[in-house]
Amino acid sequence: MIIELKGVEFENKGAELMLHGILQRIEQYWPDAEIALTPGAKAPYKLRASLGAWQKLSLRKSYLDVNFLAKFLPNILTAKLKGFGIVTEADIDVIIDASGFSYSDQWGSDLRVRHAAAEASRLKAKGGAYIFMPQAMGPFNQDSTQKLIKNGFPNAALVCARDKDTYNHLFQASGGFSSLRQYKDFTNAVTGIVPEYFVDGDKKLCIIPNKNMVNPRNKHSQWLDSYIDTLVSFAHLAVEKKLTPFLLNHEGDEDGEVIAKIIEKFGQPLEVIKEENPLMVKGIIQASKVAVCSRYHGCISALSAGKSCIGTSWSHKYERLYEEYNAEALLIKPKMTHEALSEVLSLALDTESEVAKEVAKKASVFKQETEQLWQDVKAIVDSIAQAKK
Numbered sequence: 001m002i003i004e005l006k007g008v009e010f011e012n013k014g015a016e017l018m019l020h021g022i023l024q025r026i027e028q029y030w031p032d033a034e035i036a037l038t039p040g041a042k043a044p045y046k047l048r049a050s051l052g053a054w055q056k057l058s059l060r061k062s063y064l065d066v067n068f069l070a071k072f073l074p075n076i077l078t079a080k081l082k083g084f085g086i087v088t089e090a091d092i093d094v095i096i097d098a099s100g101f102s103y104s105d106q107w108g109s110d111l112r113v114r115h116a117a118a119e120a121s122r123l124k125a126k127g128g129a130y131i132f133m134p135q136a137m138g139p140f141n142q143d144s145t146q147k148l149i150k151n152g153f154p155n156a157a158l159v160c161a162r163d164k165d166t167y168n169h170l171f172q173a174s175g176g177f178s179s180l181r182q183y184k185d186f187t188n189a190v191t192g193i194v195p196e197y198f199v200d201g202d203k204k205l206c207i208i209p210n211k212n213m214v215n216p217r218n219k220h221s222q223w224l225d226s227y228i229d230t231l232v233s234f235a236h237l238a239v240e241k242k243l244t245p246f247l248l249n250h251e252g253d254e255d256g257e258v259i260a261k262i263i264e265k266f267g268q269p270l271e272v273i274k275e276e277n278p279l280m281v282k283g284i285i286q287a288s289k290v291a292v293c294s295r296y297h298g299c300i301s302a303l304s305a306g307k308s309c310i311g312t313s314w315s316h317k318y319e320r321l322y323e324e325y326n327a328e329a330l331l332i333k334p335k336m337t338h339e340a341l342s343e344v345l346s347l348a349l350d351t352e353s354e355v356a357k358e359v360a361k362k363a364s365v366f367k368q369e370t371e372q373l374w375q376d377v378k379a380i381v382d383s384i385a386q387a388k389k
Contacts, residue, residue, distance in 0.1 A: 001033045001385050004056055004092045007099030007135075009042035011252045014187070014297025016278040018098040018133070021190045023051070029378050030385060036087055054087040065115060068122055093128050093384050095119060096377075101136040101296075101317060106217060110145045117152020127387060129157035129380050134183045134373065136162050136317040138169025146173040154179065157380045160373065163320035183373040184324065184366045187297055188304035192282030195275065201287035205238035205245045207231055208285070209262065210294035210314065211254040218314040222334035227312070228258070230332070232265045233341050234292045234310070241345065243289060246271040250281060250295040290348045296321065303327070304367070306360035308348040324366070326358035 003026060008019035026033055036054040037043055048055065059067045070088035078088065097116065103109045120130035132153075140146050149170065153159055154177035161167035161182045170180055194201070212218060213227045238245035247259045247270055256274075263270050275281050282301040285291050292310045293299045296317055302309035303325050311318055311331045322331040332344055347353055 001030065001093045001381075001388055002036055002054060002087060002091050003030070003033050003094045003096060003381070004036040004038075005053075006038070006095055006097040007102060008037070009040065010044070010047045011042040012100075013250045013275075013278040013281045014295060014300075015042075015098070015100055017187045017190055017282060017297055017301075018100065020278060021187050022096055022098060022133070024190065025374055025377075029374075030381060033385075036092060049085075054082075054091075055085050056092070057081065057086050057088050059088070060115065063111065063114070065118060067119075071126075089119070089122070090126075092123070093388065094381055095123060095128070095130045096133060097131065097135075098133040099135055101315065103135075103137040103140075105139050105141055105145070106219075106315065109140075110142055110148070113140070113145050113148045113152075117148045117155075120156040121152050124155040124157070127384070129384050130155070131157055131377060131380060132159040133377075134160040134162040134185055135166070136315070137166045138173075140169055140173045149173040150175065153177065158376060163317060163324070165316045165320055181376070184369055185297070185300050185321075186370050186373055187282075187300055188363070188366055189370045189374075190279070190282065192284075192286050192301060192305075193277070193279045194283035194287045195277075195280045198273075198280075198284050198287060200244075201284070202289050203242075203244055204288050205234065205243045206248050206285055206288035206291040206293075207234060207245060207262070208248045208250050208291060208293040208295050208298040209255055209258040210312075211251065211258055212314045213294050213312060214258065215314070220313060220334060223312070223314070226334045228261050228265055230312070230334070230336065230341065231262050231292065233338050234345065235262070235266050235270065237338070237342050237345050240342075241349070244271075246273060248272075248281065248284060248298075249274040250298050290345070292345075303359055304363050306363040308351075308353075308356050308359055310344055310348050325362045327355055329355055 005022055009015045036056045037048045038056040038058055067089040070090040103113050123130045153174060156179055159180045161170055162185055167182045213223050235245040249255050259272055285298055285301040286305040291302045294312045299309050299311050308330055313319055322328050330348055
């Protein structure tokens with residue numbers, strides 16, 4: 001059985017954390033299964049090869065998609081391709097899609113939706129299963145995109161909306177279907193690892209920036225000219241509260257540019273950590289006294305450990321996340337004063353506050369829900385594996 005992992009990559013640590021979360025369950029539930037990954041700039045050959053992954057050959061260019069022809073390729077050719085570590089769509093039994101936040105008008109997603117819907121339909125027709133793991137989607141305002149969702153997404157064995165907005169966007173576009181469910185982000189069940197070099201975390205404030213906060217796509221436009229100042233304020237507040245601020249790069253070079261601006265404006269050197277291992281990134285966040293975070297999975301890493309985390313938002317997924325953890329008071333708004341930010345930081349540091357208690361309680365509940373998600377996924381994949389015997 002070959003399982004394709006779609007939407008995962010190695011640069012964004014949230015996407016890579018989802019990859020690890022899925023790989024851990026594959027090893028646990030289907031140890032004989034093989035995995036396939038599609039090549040990409042953020043999924044280079046050496047990293048894919050390190051996982052023992054097949055390379056998925058994509059017969060697609062923009063709107064032209066001829067992957068359906070893969071089943072007509074002669075056996076001698078497909079055997080030759082496999083000799084080079086390459087498989088086609090015809091070899092795939094299950095697709096696990098963990099794209100995070102790729103299907104939305106915010107990114108111009110009509111093409112992505114078109115291909116996902118077609119893949120789900122073709123896979124179902126040949127007895128396979130397409131699974132959308134919990135992710136944020138929508139809005140979908142184009143009639144063409146809504147039609148694609150209505151006709152294609154019900155062919156997926158499971159479509160998991162990560163929040164109520166996503167569920168509503170998908171329901172409105174499709175009219176609803178039996179495989180549409182709502183589950184929280186599943187990386188809450190992945191255990192972080194604290195690297196040996198990270199010491200005295202209980203005396204440190206972790207700042208995690210996000211390039212999207214200063215991108216014109218940010219629907220909260222007031223952040224564009226106040227974001228850097230806000231994070232600099234938190235660095236100063238950390239010092240006032242006898243904490244050591246440091247910056248954690250959760251993404252790559254573009255987040256690095258934001259980090260450079262923060263340091264320049266702060267006017268003093270700040271430690272910058274760029275850890276390649278996503279499990280250690282999560283461990284660093286969880287071992288810190290408190291985090292100020294603009295990366296969704298960075299927020300999840302803290303909140304899922306029952307720790308308060310100050311967040312910022314550039315899309316609906318952050319508002320819904322903080323609502324779910326009853327921690328709306330920790331999701332800050334643009335252009336807050338230094339004094340107002342100080343109050344939020346004090347709240348985050350208060351482990352006896354009602355917010356802290358709610359976060360800890362919800363963290364436990366959501367981990368139980370993630371186990372139910374995996375039982376649903378396991379039942380689907382088990383049925384495919386059984387049919388192949």
